[in-house]
Amino acid sequence: MRRVAVIGTGHSKFCFNSEKTQVEMLAEVALDAINEANITPKDVQAVNVGNVLGDFEEGQGMVQSFLANDIGCFNVAASRFEGACASGSMAVRDAVMWVASGYYDIMLVGGVEKATAMGTPLATRTFAMFGDSRYEFPAGFTFPAVFALLAHLYSNKYGIPMAALKEQMAAVSVQSHEYAMKNPNAQIHKAISKEDVLKSFMVSTPIQLQDACPFSDGAAAIVIASEEAAKKLVKKPVYFAGIGQASSGKLSSQQKYLPRIRARELASQQSYSMAGLTPEDMDLCELHDCFSIAAMIAAEGLGFFDYGTSGLAWEKGETRIGGKIPINLSGGLKAKGHPIGATGVSQVYEVTRQLRGDMAEQGRQVDGAKNGIIDTLGGDGVLVSMILSTM
Amino acid sequence: MEYKLTFKDYNQALKRDKLMGLKCNDCGAFTCPPMMVCGECARTNHEIAQLSGKGKIVTFTTSFIAAEGRENEVPYTIVMVELDEGPWIMGNLVAIDPKKVTMDIVGKPVQLGNRVYPADKYSNGDMARPAFSLLE
Numbered sequence: 001m002r003r004v005a006v007i008g009t010g011h012s013k014f015c016f017n018s019e020k021t022q023v024e025m026l027a028e029v030a031l032d033a034i035n036e037a038n039i040t041p042k043d044v045q046a047v048n049v050g051n052v053l054g055d056f057e058e059g060q061g062m063v064q065s066f067l068a069n070d071i072g073c074f075n076v077a078a079s080r081f082e083g084a085c086a087s088g089s090m091a092v093r094d095a096v097m098w099v100a101s102g103y104y105d106i107m108l109v110g111g112v113e114k115a116t117a118m119g120t121p122l123a124t125r126t127f128a129m130f131g132d133s134r135y136e137f138p139a140g141f142t143f144p145a146v147f148a149l150l151a152h153l154y155s156n157k158y159g160i161p162m163a164a165l166k167e168q169m170a171a172v173s174v175q176s177h178e179y180a181m182k183n184p185n186a187q188i189h190k191a192i193s194k195e196d197v198l199k200s201f202m203v204s205t206p207i208q209l210q211d212a213c214p215f216s217d218g219a220a221a222i223v224i225a226s227e228e229a230a231k232k233l234v235k236k237p238v239y240f241a242g243i244g245q246a247s248s249g250k251l252s253s254q255q256k257y258l259p260r261i262r263a264r265e266l267a268s269q270q271s272y273s274m275a276g277l278t279p280e281d282m283d284l285c286e287l288h289d290c291f292s293i294a295a296m297i298a299a300e301g302l303g304f305f306d307y308g309t310s311g312l313a314w315e316k317g318e319t320r321i322g323g324k325i326p327i328n329l330s331g332g333l334k335a336k337g338h339p340i341g342a343t344g345v346s347q348v349y350e351v352t353r354q355l356r357g358d359m360a361e362q363g364r365q366v367d368g369a370k371n372g373i374i375d376t377l378g379g380d381g382v383l384v385s386m387i388l389s390t391m
Numbered sequence: 392m393e394y395k396l397t398f399k400d401y402n403q404a405l406k407r408d409k410l411m412g413l414k415c416n417d418c419g420a421f422t423c424p425p426m427m428v429c430g431e432c433a434r435t436n437h438e439i440a441q442l443s444g445k446g447k448i449v450t451f452t453t454s455f456i457a458a459e460g461r462e463n464e465v466p467y468t469i470v471m472v473e474l475d476e477g478p479w480i481m482g483n484l485v486a487i488d489p490k491k492v493t494m495d496i497v498g499k500p501v502q503l504g505n506r507v508y509p510a511d512k513y514s515n516g517d518m519a520r521p522a523f524s525l526l527e
Contacts, residue, residue, distance in 0.1 A: 121459035128458050129513070134398045135424040136481045138508040138520035140454055140467050148452035149471055156450070156497055204454040205492075252471060252479040253430060 001100040005230035005237030006352045006388070008037030008223035014187040014337030014346075016116045018217035022054055022063050025219040026112040027070045033108065034071070037223040038233045041072035044223070045104040048095045050081050050088030050111035051341040056126050057114040067110065084130035085290065086378030087111065088220070089344025093243045093384055095224055100240075105229045110221035111342035123215050127340075130379030132250035144212060146251055146380070147291040148204040150259040154293060155206075157259065158308030166206060168311025169292035170197035173210050173334055175314060176289065180331025182364045187216055187337030197292075211292040216337035220345040222352070238352045241277065241371065241389035244270025248381045263383040264301040264375065271373070271385040272303075279303035282387075283369035284354055285325055286347040288377040289332040298375050299327060302385075321366055329354070329364045344384060347374040351388045396425040396439050404441075405505050405519040412478065414440040421476040430478070444503030445526075446474040448496050453489045460511045468492050472501055472523055482521030500526040 010032030012025050020028075026049070034041060049064035060066075064078040081091040088111030095107040115123050124142055131141040155165045174194055180186035197210035230237035246263035248254055254262065272278060279302060287302065289295030299310040304325045305318075313319055319327040330336045330350045333343060351372035359365040370391065376384045396413055401424060404411045412423025416438065420431035423442055428435050451470045466489040473479050483506065484492065501523035510517040 121462065124456065125458035125460070125511075125513070132424075133514065134402075134518060137458075137514070138518040139469050139481045139483050140457060140461065140464060141469070141481070142454065142456065142458060144456065145452050145454050145469050148454075149450045149469065152452065152494065152497065153450040153471075155494065162494055201455075203456050204452045207452075249426075250424070250481075252424070252481050253426075255473075255479045 002102060003227040003239055004096045004099045004224055005227060005239045006222050006348065007225045007230045007234045007237055008033035009349045009352055010036070010221040011185050011346060011349045012219045013185050014216050014218035014339055016187070016217065018114060022051065022058060022060060022112045022114050023066050023070050025217070026067050026110045026221065029219045029221040030067065030071050030108055030110050033221040033223045039106060039223065043106050044073045044076060044108045046076050046098065046107050047073055047078040048081060048091040048107065048109045049078065050091040050344060052082055052084060052087050052113060053115065053118070053126050056122065057117045063112065073108065083382035084379035085288070085338070085340040085343055086376040086382040086384045087341045087344065088346070089374065089376035089384035089386065090245065090382065092222070092344060092348055093245055093386060096240045096243055099224055099226055106223065106225045108221060108223055109345060110219060111345035112219040113339035113341040114217045115215040115339060116217050120215065132380065136250055136252065142204065143290065144204040144207050147293050148207045150297065151206050151293040154259045154297070160308065162206060165311065166198060167194065168296065168315055169211050170194040171311065171314040172289065172292035172295045173197050175319060176328055176332040176334040179329050179364055180335030182362050183331050183336055184362070186331045186335055187214060188335045207291055207293070213290050213333040213338040216339040218337060218339035218342050220342045220349050222345060222348055236356045238355045239389050239391065240386060242271030242273070242275030242387040244268060244385040246383050251380050259297055260307065261297060261301055261377070261383065263381070264298065264377065267383040268302050268375065268385040271387045275387045275389065277371060277387060281371050282325060282373050284329060284351065284366045284372045285327045285375070286330060286350050287327060287375040289328055289334050290338060290377070294377070295328070295332065298377070302373065302375055321364065326366050329366070344374070344376040347376060348386065348388065355388055355390050392435070394427055395437065401425055402519050405521070406507060408444070408504055410442045410444045410503055410521065412440055412442050413437040421478055423474065423478045423480060442474055442476050445500065446472040447498055447500050449473045449479065451484065451492060451496060453492050466490055470523055480521055482523050485522045486524040502526050
């Protein structure tokens with residue numbers, strides 16, 4: 001297999017109530033990525049797009065072909081990926097394999113979502129479609145409820161009293177909001193305190209509104225190329241050192257492994273193994289913090305902290321710049337926002353720019369970062385892990 | 392190869408408070424809700440079995456938000472129950488005040504009943520779910 005690199009990036013501001021269509025949002029960032037890669041739309045051989053609920057959001061299915069046409073990638077193969085909140089990461093991983101295989105040399109990967117167009121009740125209904133519709137939705141399944149079930153399980157399994165766990169969870173949200181203040185693309189630019197989190201609306205015990213990411217609109221895109229093509233086109237290609245993906249079934253079927261997510265551990269082991277790297281080698285991480293407890297579970301599953309201890313790590317600042325592993329310097333899903341089809345591509349954008357050293361002007365650069373990992377969780381059942389590297 | 396215990400049959404039984412699953416003739420494990428294969432060993436040498444409907448609560452949440460069309464159900468308590476036969480299953484905890492449910496209920500024994508979700512335009516029909524109540 002050939003090595004594959006990111007050579008162009010584009011990212012919209014994530015927001016509520018975008019005035020643009022999904023094609024417009026994605027076309028703008030796609031052209032940004034194409035321009036940065038020093039190519040033209042005619043050089044793009046295929047397009048992959050992560051998009052989850054375009055059908056419900058604006059009555060638009062098959063957005064990938066309309067996007068390809070709109071940006072002048074006329075008649076290329078265009079594919080849509082749907083794995084709930086991991087759709088964008090699936091689209092990236094799949095494209096990496098196509099280029100690595102030698103079938104294509106240059107591909108565009110985008111992700112887009114316009115979830116706020118649905119309004120909260122329908123958005124909650126459609127997001128719940130990524131749980132088991134027959135056996136778990138009838139009980140009132142929603143994603144806040146899933147992570148609320150895991151939070152109580154986490155408290156019980158690791159012997160952390162709920163009051164202490166709630167403080168740890170709040171520390172996760174506080175940090176995300178702080179870094180989002182430095183990210184011009186973030187949906188929420190508002191510092192919050194631990195008290196703000198703990199007094200916010202109770203969504204599903206013990207998860208409160210400020211433990212949860214918002215519904216979001218937005219898009220992100222990257223151009224990827226074979227190493228040979230990348231070196232001719234840009235000065236600082238950023239390479240995919242490792243990729244991994246795994247699946248799991250309905251929440252109850254994961255049983256005694258919970259609150260750990262086995263599919264995440266398998267996916268990240270695949271990418272560490274392919275890269276020949278370990279968690280200690282990572283200089284930063286963008287992980288799937290759809291809820292504060294989800295961030296804690298993810299950080300442990302990726303190998304950064306012992307099980308049951310990541311909340312303390314957040315409280316001690318080990319997840320900040322200068323700490324053991326800087327996590328979600330973008331503001332994370334919590335404050336950067338979570339347009340679900342775009343999220344994985346946005347994570348790749350973030351880590352790529354960190355590894356190129358582009359974030360200094362925003363005051364959130366990890367100096368000398370060489371390796372970064374992204375982690376994306378979709379519904380009950382898609383976990384994607386990718387390691388990016390300067391080398 | 393045919394599915395041994397379909398959702399349709401599972402759903403009809405649950406509406407009569409009967410919890411149906413599969414018992415594996417090879418490894419002895421129970422699978423509930425049903426799947427094509429044994430959830431433990433992935434083989435297909437199993438038969439339909441009725442489970443006791445008894446178990447203990449392993450985790451819970453009380454929700455104050457709901458999906459479109461279910462707003463009148465809040466607040467409601469979702470529980471994950473470890474059945475006496477081994478499998479975990481998601482259901483509701485009923486005959487309690489959802490707002491008063493705390494961590495104290497973890498480990499408490501429960502007995503199965505059912506409630507029926509009456510369908511919406513996306514659900515392809517109605518669906519029963521386990522509605523557990525505390526024993527004692």
